[in-house]
Amino acid sequence: MDKTRIIVVEDNIVYCEYVCNLLAREGYHTVKAYHLSTAKKHLQQATDNDIVVADLRLPDGNGIDMLRWMRKEGKMQPFIIMTDYAEVHTAVESMKLGSIDYIPKKLIEDKLIPLLRSIQKERQMGHRRMPVFVREGSAFQKIMHRIRLVAATDMSVMIFGENGTGKEHIAHYLHDKSKRAGKPFVAVDCGSLSKELAPSAFFGHVKGAFTGADSTKKGYFHEAEGGTLFLDEVGNLALETQQMLLRAIQERRYRPVGDNSDRSFNVRIIAATNEDLEAAVSEKRFRQDLLYRLHDFVISVPSLRDCQEDIMPLAEFFREIANKELECNVGGFSPEARKALLIHTWPGNVRELRQKIMGAVLQAQEGVVTKEHLELAVTKPTSPVSFALRNDAEDKERIMRALKQANGNRSLAAELLGISRSALYSKLEEYGLKYKFKQP
Numbered sequence: 001m002d003k004t005r006i007i008v009v010e011d012n013i014v015y016c017e018y019v020c021n022l023l024a025r026e027g028y029h030t031v032k033a034y035h036l037s038t039a040k041k042h043l044q045q046a047t048d049n050d051i052v053v054a055d056l057r058l059p060d061g062n063g064i065d066m067l068r069w070m071r072k073e074g075k076m077q078p079f080i081i082m083t084d085y086a087e088v089h090t091a092v093e094s095m096k097l098g099s100i101d102y103i104p105k106k107l108i109e110d111k112l113i114p115l116l117r118s119i120q121k122e123r124q125m126g127h128r129r130m131p132v133f134v135r136e137g138s139a140f141q142k143i144m145h146r147i148r149l150v151a152a153t154d155m156s157v158m159i160f161g162e163n164g165t166g167k168e169h170i171a172h173y174l175h176d177k178s179k180r181a182g183k184p185f186v187a188v189d190c191g192s193l194s195k196e197l198a199p200s201a202f203f204g205h206v207k208g209a210f211t212g213a214d215s216t217k218k219g220y221f222h223e224a225e226g227g228t229l230f231l232d233e234v235g236n237l238a239l240e241t242q243q244m245l246l247r248a249i250q251e252r253r254y255r256p257v258g259d260n261s262d263r264s265f266n267v268r269i270i271a272a273t274n275e276d277l278e279a280a281v282s283e284k285r286f287r288q289d290l291l292y293r294l295h296d297f298v299i300s301v302p303s304l305r306d307c308q309e310d311i312m313p314l315a316e317f318f319r320e321i322a323n324k325e326l327e328c329n330v331g332g333f334s335p336e337a338r339k340a341l342l343i344h345t346w347p348g349n350v351r352e353l354r355q356k357i358m359g360a361v362l363q364a365q366e367g368v369v370t371k372e373h374l375e376l377a378v379t380k381p382t383s384p385v386s387f388a389l390r391n392d393a394e395d396k397e398r399i400m401r402a403l404k405q406a407n408g409n410r411s412l413a414a415e416l417l418g419i420s421r422s423a424l425y426s427k428l429e430e431y432g433l434k435y436k437f438k439q440p
């Protein structure tokens, strides 16, 4: 099971139910919409991991209208059209707009699940459906440097940053640069996990463990074996789940629900949040000991408004993608549009930029994107994420772990800790730490 939700858009209530049951039997979490308007509401809350399965004909529009609306809004979730009407031209139109496939309803039982599995497999193998732009601004160069530094180690990494800054991309990149590349990368949306579901989701369960456990299920830890487990929005985990995770991480073992023996695991953990977890700790919403376990190494991703030099290169990159995906021929941005892009505060960060550019290109079709095409509203910036954990005991252990990972090399350890070499020396002195590295 992963964090994928399938949004099923179908006005025939019986058929909608049938498709949802088909999906639920395979362990998918489904959301139903009988109208295009309801589907749009669901999509406003959708994550990039969701997948849409839509009928072609709906009471208040059709599947193609919906796909066009999604792409205009920059919502690039995979879109599968199902229909009774095997009209080739409609299929072609939906493909142009980026629908993944077109399944005649009579073949749905055979084709839908394999198609969904292949989409998910691609994601798990790290083949992102969305191309990634390598940002060259100075902040990102530093981040890339820090990633290369930590990738080779097994340190847990905590990524802080506002929504849409690219934290998940960074986690993927880190995985790809690590010795775990080629092994699974399993992303977990911690916000969608209730405390009741979490034990089975993380650790799996055996058949008959509880009512409804019709078969044995692997949990995220098992799925991620040898690879990376990415805990997205980790600040949203229930306290009970935090405690359960902490125990597993400390002991490097867990017990599937209903099983009578423990399993050990070899998984690297990367976590991300847009929350100030230090505040969450002081408000007793987040366990300090878990936070401390999760952040051997910290990466702070700046907001887009603090990376002005990346705005136009990213905008050009998204313009080219939009041209290709939407079959448009837009050559650039007018001077006013450029100015508007540079002064906008981007509360939704790169995700918002992508959405605005996709929408603008679709509107412009050709020529250049103008300020009007961008439809940028006046916005207030969200508060920046700050982070400064520390208490002496935890600091000491973090320092020792960094020194160990750096094989005793103090310069490298200081870099891993994100402090200067002299700051590391004074910390070593302050805490009376004498780390002696034994040569093998």
Ligand SMILES: Nc1ncnc2c1ncn2[C@@H]1O[C@H](COP(=O)(O)OP(=O)(O)OP(=O)(O)O)[C@@H](O)[C@H]1O
Binding pocket: 048, 130, 131, 132, 133, 134, 135, 161, 162, 163, 164, 165, 166, 167, 168, 169, 170, 232, 272, 274, 350, 351, 352, 354
């Ligand atoms: N370097 C990049 N190249 C291309 N697209 C990017 C890049 N960075 C971010 N994006 C786009 O922005 C969206 C948000 O990125 P991502 O999901 O990695 O951010 P996030 O910080 O994890 O967001 P959230 O906090 O909302 O989960 C992605 O869907 C992606 O399309």
